[in-house]
Amino acid sequence: MKKKNKKLIDKKGLRMDGRKPDELRSVKLEVGILPNADGSAYIEMGKNKILAAVYGPKEMHPKHLARSDRMVLRCRYHMAPFSVQERKSPAPSRREVEISKVIRDSLVPAIFVENYPRTGIDLFIEVLQADGGTRCAGITAAALAIAEAGIPMRDLVVACAAGKVDETIVLDLMDTEDKVGSADVPVALMPNLNAITLLQMDGILNPDEFEEALNLALKGCKKIYEMQREALKTKYVNLKEVEEQ
Numbered sequence: 415m416k417k418k419n420k421k422l423i424d425k426k427g428l429r430m431d432g433r434k435p436d437e438l439r440s441v442k443l444e445v446g447i448l449p450n451a452d453g454s455a456y457i458e459m460g461k462n463k464i465l466a467a468v469y470g471p472k473e474m475h476p477k478h479l480a481r482s483d484r485m486v487l488r489c490r491y492h493m494a495p496f497s498v499q500e501r502k503s504p505a506p507s508r509r510e511v512e513i514s515k516v517i518r519d520s521l522v523p524a525i526f527v528e529n530y531p532r533t534g535i536d537l538f539i540e541v542l543q544a545d546g547g548t549r550c551a552g553i554t555a556a557a558l559a560i561a562e563a564g565i566p567m568r569d570l571v572v573a574c575a576a577g578k579v580d581e582t583i584v585l586d587l588m589d590t591e592d593k594v595g596s597a598d599v600p601v602a603l604m605p606n607l608n609a610i611t612l613l614q615m616d617g618i619l620n621p622d623e624f625e626e627a628l629n630l631a632l633k634g635c636k637k638i639y640e641m642q643r644e645a646l647k648t649k650y651v652n653l654k655e656v657e658e659q
């Protein structure tokens with residue numbers, strides 16, 4: 415449930431961290447930072463700091479989980495005990511189990527799973543520091559890690575949330591806005607196929623507000639997608655330069 419009645423937008427229309435309603439937090443993306451993983455990526459989105467690592471495709475273990483017609487994507491979203499102000503138990507919470515599932519479901523449509531029967535890939539998303547919107551930031555980093563692992567994809571997946579605080583629709587909510595605001599709508603998008611792979615809503619919006627929030631989240635996704643492409647290009651330009659030396 416959302417708590418209301420704390421001022422989140424000042425008289426100038428700016429948010430607590432000085433952002434305009436339609437402004438993203440600063441985003442930093444890096445690809446290929448864990449040499450022992452098949453693919454990896456790191457994202458900073460505002461104060462969020464998240465690592466994504468992929469292993470596979472490899473033979474599925476335990477074998478009874480293998481599917482004869484496709485690859486299985488296993489996903490573990492986990493928040494480190496030190497990722498929030500009060501120590502979080504390292505054991506997986508119900509929230510983490512649910513987020514692991516929605517992240518997996520948002521990524522599977524982008525992967526040619528049918529080309530790799532009986533195999534599995536493991537995706538680990540480790541939240542080192544959390545400040546609202548970690549599922550979205552985790553999806554954005556995970557798609558890069560899967561791409562870096564060389565797993566054929568139909569498209570990248572990029573995610574961003576929009577929501578409502580103080581009667582205003584805002585983009586990319588941080589933790590306080592998420593908790594005190596009245597609604598949060600996380601969205602994941604395959605930007606070239608223009609297909610939404612995740613759409614959730616926590617809180618209450620009327621149909622017009624929902625449409626505005628969805629459109630704003632999609633705009634945010636498209637901006638982050640450009641950064642995703644840059645991060646991938648940077649990784650491969652750097653590799654090419656090393657090869658040429």
Ligand code: ADP
Nearest residue numbers: 498499502509544545546547548549550589592
């Ligand atoms: P998301 O991170 O995708 O927005 P939620 O809406 O469930 O997912 O969580 C919002 C934020 O609440 C998180 O990003 C994090 O900053 C904070 N949070 C989540 N779990 C805890 C926890 N156990 N202790 C303190 N803060 C938490």
